[in-house]
Amino acid sequence: MGSAERKEREKHEMREMILAAAKKLFIKEGFEHVTIRRIAEEIEYSPATVYLYFADKDTILCALQELGFRDLFKRQQVLSAIKNPAEKLRACGKIYMNFAMENQEWYDLMFIMRAPMKAFESPADWNLGKDTYEVLQSIIIDCIDQGYLKAKDPQIACFSLWSLMHGVVSIFIRDRAPMIPKEHQEQVINGILDFTMSELLDK
Amino acid sequence: MGSAERKEREKHEMREMILAAAKKLFIKEGFEHVTIRRIAEEIEYSPATVYLYFADKDTILCALQELGFRDLFKRQQVLSAIKNPAEKLRACGKIYMNFAMENQEWYDLMFIMRAPMKAFESPADWNLGKDTYEVLQSIIIDCIDQGYLKAKDPQIACFSLWSLMHGVVSIFIRDRAPMIPKEHQEQVINGILDFTMSELLDK
Amino acid sequence: MGSAERKEREKHEMREMILAAAKKLFIKEGFEHVTIRRIAEEIEYSPATVYLYFADKDTILCALQELGFRDLFKRQQVLSAIKNPAEKLRACGKIYMNFAMENQEWYDLMFIMRAPMKAFESPADWNLGKDTYEVLQSIIIDCIDQGYLKAKDPQIACFSLWSLMHGVVSIFIRDRAPMIPKEHQEQVINGILDFTMSELLDK
Amino acid sequence: MGSAERKEREKHEMREMILAAAKKLFIKEGFEHVTIRRIAEEIEYSPATVYLYFADKDTILCALQELGFRDLFKRQQVLSAIKNPAEKLRACGKIYMNFAMENQEWYDLMFIMRAPMKAFESPADWNLGKDTYEVLQSIIIDCIDQGYLKAKDPQIACFSLWSLMHGVVSIFIRDRAPMIPKEHQEQVINGILDFTMSELLDK
DNA sequence: AATGAATGAGAGTTCATTCAT
């Protein structure tokens, strides 16, 4: 009976379409233009149809967050090619901040926006976020193990570094650094990476 | 006759009431529920009355921000009592993060919230923010001058430290660290301060 | 299946209903009382529903104007049966003023009302108005060609005649002629036509 | 007892001030910016004060109309210097249209706007309008008497000419002549005067 | 499965007007 399966598969495809449309709108037009109507238009279905696949708007936002973590996690995969843990750490920071700056509205949804955040209630969904976090964790542990970094508590070191990176990009994304013009932002990001690595790593 | 004075005082009190109501709504219901109508209900006046004291919604938000910057700046004044720049730096970080964690909704408005934030456009208003930033700047320069810190670019060092602190508190405020329970947050903040100081300062 | 057709027809009928309601309000209460809410009440739907059929208030006004121009143009068609250009000119004036006096609120909307009047910006919509104007133009040119009228500049002659007719009816419509009681208005219009023809045409 | 008189005079002066302010706003900023508040600001009194001198906004508008008629009538006074009735007729038209084009919003209030128009209910107020109309009437009668113009019914001739002039300026004021650019309007007005005079007057 | 039609709730804002002082 492939009928039930097929239905399942079609349902899944439709959900993907909706999410892809929502993502596109987020990236192209920003949060405030992501309305059910716009999503429906994008996939050329009616608004009511969207509700057949998602209970409400929040549910869509949550699924989109998940997608974001998936994307970020995928970007992190290239790190496995780097052997030196110090280099790896730098690259990891770069990947994170690039993701944020290239997909500002999406990053916003994932890490800044107040909005739905049901995702963080159900542990299942949070797993994806955890995976990306653990990538950073294991690099830091490697750094400590191989003597690049002295830190009593790897958890604190890890959370500090994440905070630093999140701090930088969220200040930029929410426009709180009038002293740094837009065109210097990338340069500042690189400067911060240099500064952090030089301060952090044992010389 | 104190009649004019009394009028002035009453006007001022009304503004305070409105701001207090707005702040309360922020705390209780979050930004998106702060509407002129809700504020008016809260103070038991008509919506039109609110417009007698503030030109528009943005102006209210800005006044609230200003209040926040004023408070933060006042808190920073105790730093002048500390002579050692390294200790001063730590204390400065502590004050900043305490302010954020104790007044989360205010900090949110000042540094996280997406909003018109005219404050950051008109230099006059931004001055308050600049003042608080410059406190950090001058401490860092002292640290460098007195050999506690090696940093090629003090601006980058300063922005990094701000980012770190902002990152930590904004992750907490917007609930993005499910791995750290609320009751451990303060402890983590202290751990991060220790970690940062020990990594940063020359030994 | 005529289902699609029926839908189309129903949609059309709804638009007609809205326009009829708008027109009715114009007549009964004047421009300033024509609000989306009042229209919605009139047709016993919610305000939001109106927006399903018209993008905004302006669009409704424009549609109403268009309808008016269409009607006026249709009335002008009978002129083709008249061969003598002088007679034709008189008939044209009569048709114009009859239209205005019989559909005062419409005429008001088309030619008097202060309003967005996008119609006059987008050439497409203005075409309808242009068509009706050109009917007058070509009659006047015929009059000149066939020696009924001496005029150096046909454009000026044409604009003068339009102005005269518009002046008369707009004075009546906006109630600025207290010296002429309502019941004499038609008689005055005829008198003006006679006077104009006799002065204008070469004898 | 000059006290009562003085009060009366002061009351009158205040009314004049208010009207002058309203007139200024009409001319400078147009109808929609004439609000009680703006008027009050202009005279540096409070809105409530305005209500001590005028029952409501409509009453102010009516008084303003009256003022307009007064101004127009004053402009007409120069006509008495012209002896030839044909020249006088032309000059009268010119004065009328100049007044309209130079004070468009005010003319609008007097002759186009739907607004209050109580003025036309009370004959007392209408008298002023009548006076200006009679200026035109008597000129036309002179033209007929002195053989410049053949017209069976002077009333019809008079109303026709007023209509023509009103038609021209009201088409311009309400922007209904897209075929005539703003910078040509004056030229067209002169053309129409020429055309009218040449057609009308016996040669 | 898909949708056209409809709506309730709500947003910020403006204005003429009133009234106690």
Next chain:
DNA sequence: AATGAATGAACTCTCATTCAT
């Protein structure tokens, strides 16, 4: 006489959501 304070009633428009078909 003058006014500061207050308000009710509007306005246009947008959106997530529902439901009969």
